[in-house]
Amino acid sequence: MRKIALFGPPATGKTTLAKWLSAELGYLHTDLDDLLFTSDGPLPLPEFRRQAGEITRHDAWIVEGNFSKLADVSGTAPTYSCGSTSRCL
16 A cells, blocks of 8 residues: 655645645545535534545545644555654655
8 A cells, every 4th residue: 555644734835745746656635625625614523534534545545734633544654744844845
């Protein structure tokens, strides 16, 4: 399995890096903000966690956002994680 989770504060380069990695590696990329915030408002946490869990069942994925509380959703550690206050790039 190939898994990459980019968690961290806003404006640290997570989305830029995730899009680049997705294009280079061909992995499924999900911005967790796009998953959480729907046209009807934010998803309830249990539904958000369920949907994130569905995404991380794939063999190769990249998730990114400001949601380190989801780090346990996949059940296994990601291959790479960028989660400090420093920039990912």
